[in-house]
Every structure is written in C-alpha cells, then in structure tokens.
Amino acid sequence: MxxxxxxxxxxxxxxxxxxxxxxxxxxxxxxxxxxxxxxxxxxxxxxxxxxxxxxxxxxxxxxxxxxxxxxxxxxxxxxxxxxxxxxxxxxxxGRGIRILRQDPFEMLISFIISQNKNIPSIKTCIERISQVYGKRCIDGTTGSIYYTFPSAKVLAEAKKEDLRALKLGYRDEYIIGAAKAVISGELNLEDLKVCSHEEAVKSLKTVKGIGDKVANCISLFGLHHIEAFPVDVWMKRVLSEIYDNKFDPNSYQGYAGIVQQYMFYYIRHVYGVSN
CATH class of the missing domain: 3.30.310.260 (TATA-Binding Protein)
Known part of the structure; x- marks a missing residue:
C-alpha cells in the first residue's frame, strides 16, 4: 500500500x-x-x-x-x-511529523516508564515488558516475530518483583497501580479521549506516579488531545533559551501539541547535536 x-x-x-x-x-x-x-x-x-x-x-x-x-x-x-x-x-x-493516534493504555504505561529515562532506555524497557507479558506473534506478510503490548488485565496481575527484574525500578508499583485503575474503571481511557484535555490531565494525575508532564504526554500521544503541551528537559531548554520563558502555548490554541513536536524535534536534533 x-x-x-x-x-x-x-x-x-x-x-x-x-x-x-x-x-x-x-x-x-x-x-x-x-x-x-x-x-x-x-x-x-x-x-x-x-x-x-x-x-x-x-x-x-x-x-x-x-x-x-x-x-x-x-x-x-x-x-x-x-x-x-x-x-x-x-x-x-520537522514538517513530516504527525501526532499518532496510539493505543491509550500503551501510552499510559509507556509514559509512566519514561520518567527519568532517555528514549533508548524507554524502548528497551517496553520491549522487555512486551516479551514477558505480551503475546508472541508472527506477521503473515513479512514472517517477522513480534510481541504485542500487554493488556491491562495482565499487568494488573503482575508481581512487583517480576517487573523490577525487567529494570523498571520504582515504576513497577506505578505500572501495576495504573493497570488496576483501568481494570476497575477508576480510570476510563475511552471517556478521557472525548472529554477536554484539562479534564483528562486532572483524571490522569489521580493515579499514583503520574505528574503533570507525564499526564500531558499521555493526553497528547495517547488520547490525541492536540492542544496538550508537554514540557520535558528539551522543552524547558526551548522555553528558557529561545523564549526567555515567555512563550504562550495558548497563542496556538487547538494545536499547541503539534507546535510542541516541531519545537522538541528541532531543538533535540539540531541544537542537541552540537551542544
């Protein structure tokens, strides 16, 4: 295709x-x-x-x-x-970037894992958790072996020491807690997709281990609220060095998350190479 x-x-x-x-x-x-x-x-x-x-x-x-x-x-x-x-x-x-419409539960867990980790480390942890708790599959077109991302039910029943063995560190408790919140209905991700970004962030932050940055990442990349504007270390650099902390995301109301992605990609791949 x-x-x-x-x-x-x-x-x-x-x-x-x-x-x-x-x-x-x-x-x-x-x-x-x-x-x-x-x-x-x-x-x-x-x-x-x-x-x-x-x-x-x-x-x-x-x-x-x-x-x-x-x-x-x-x-x-x-x-x-x-x-x-x-x-x-x-x-x-960064004109080729698009905000993907990803699985909300996968993004919930992925961005909990992302705390205080670089991207290669996050990828490694997610592959480990998929290989241990996901399903082993073979793609019918390419013949490639792959592992699905684990379900909320499986992760809710995981043991902390088993997750800790995958080098998830303190995040093991947060992963289990978030999965349990989804299973119990305390956190309804489908509802959060259709509510406002502000309501989604507020609900996400009721889950232990989810702060403002992670909640905004989940809102943008898992719930597709493209007005979300996550601020990590790279974005802090943009906002302080380029804008003297005077940038207003509300100037781009309704698509600030797209603006954030262009900023993040540019600062990380251009400025980050030489600095």
Whole structure:
C-alpha cells in the first residue's frame, strides 16, 4: 500500500519522542508494532511511503493511526509564514511529523516508564515488558516475530518483583497501580479521549506516579488531545533559551501539541547535536 503525503516522514515520526515501537530495520525502512499488529514502512520518496498492509487494514487501522485525514500542511505553512523565527525553522525542519493516534493504555504505561529515562532506555524497557507479558506473534506478510503490548488485565496481575527484574525500578508499583485503575474503571481511557484535555490531565494525575508532564504526554500521544503541551528537559531548554520563558502555548490554541513536536524535534536534533 503506497501513501502519498507531503507531511508524512517516518524517520521524523520515529524520532519525535511520541512512540517507542517504531524502529529502523534498513535504509529508510522502519518496523512498527501497534494495536497487536506488525507493519513495515519504507520512505520511497519525500512524499511517498509504502506500508506492508492490505488496503482494508489501511482504511480500518493505519489511516487513522497516522492521522492522515488531518491537514498538517496547513499548520506548517502558517508557522513558516508567521512572525516567530524559531518556529519558522522548527516547522520547516520537522514538517513530516504527525501526532499518532496510539493505543491509550500503551501510552499510559509507556509514559509512566519514561520518567527519568532517555528514549533508548524507554524502548528497551517496553520491549522487555512486551516479551514477558505480551503475546508472541508472527506477521503473515513479512514472517517477522513480534510481541504485542500487554493488556491491562495482565499487568494488573503482575508481581512487583517480576517487573523490577525487567529494570523498571520504582515504576513497577506505578505500572501495576495504573493497570488496576483501568481494570476497575477508576480510570476510563475511552471517556478521557472525548472529554477536554484539562479534564483528562486532572483524571490522569489521580493515579499514583503520574505528574503533570507525564499526564500531558499521555493526553497528547495517547488520547490525541492536540492542544496538550508537554514540557520535558528539551522543552524547558526551548522555553528558557529561545523564549526567555515567555512563550504562550495558548497563542496556538487547538494545536499547541503539534507546535510542541516541531519545537522538541528541532531543538533535540539540531541544537542537541552540537551542544
């Protein structure tokens, strides 16, 4: 299945910090495990991607997953033409990033794991937890072996010492607690997808181990509230060094999360290389 889109770059998405199971497997080629499925994606041209899926699966799953009905080009063009010089460059540089519509429970657990870890460490932990608690599958198209992300029920019944053995550290208790909150209905992720971003963050923060940054990441990357504006160490650097802590996300109301991704990707991949 080939997809033509000017604002769809798999390398940029894979390195944008929003997903942890999209990995390089060759030149311009990536694997992805999501929604208990495995696909491979290849960037054939700047605006052309090939996905190893059927047209039916594309329409049922991947078109929505990659948010392909949303016009990111309109956002990019407006930012490039706008008065903010840093955002002009950031939007141009990261114009292929899209906010994925990922599984809310996977993002809940993934961003709990992400605390005080770099991206390679987060990826390693998620693969470990999937191999131990997920299901082993073989993709019918490529023959690749992969492991699904574990269900809330399985993680709710996990033992702390077993999770600790996977080098999850203090997060073991938080993972079990969050899974139990989902199973009990105390945390209804489907409801949080349709409520406001502010309500979602408030509910998420009632779960032990979820603070403001993690709640905003889950809201943006798991619930698709694209007005969310997570602030991590890289974003703190942007806000302090570039904007003297005077940047107002409300200036980009309704799509501040997209702006955040352009900022994050640009500062990390351009400024971060030499500094």
């Amino acid at each position: 080939k997809i033509k889109n000017k604002n769809f770059d798999i390398k940029q998405i894979a390195e944008s910090g929003q997903c942890f199971r999209m990995n390089p497997i060759g030149p311009n080629r990536y694997s992805l495990v999501a929604f208990d499925r495995y696909i491979e994606l290849e960037q054939l041209e700047d605006d052309l991607i090939e996905i190893t899926c059927s047209e039916n699966d594309y329409n049922k799953i991947w078109k929505d997953y990659f948010d392909l009905d949303y016009d990111y080009g309109y956002i990019v063009d407006n930012l490039i033409k706008g008065p903010d010089e840093f955002l002009n460059k950031a939007a141009e540089y």
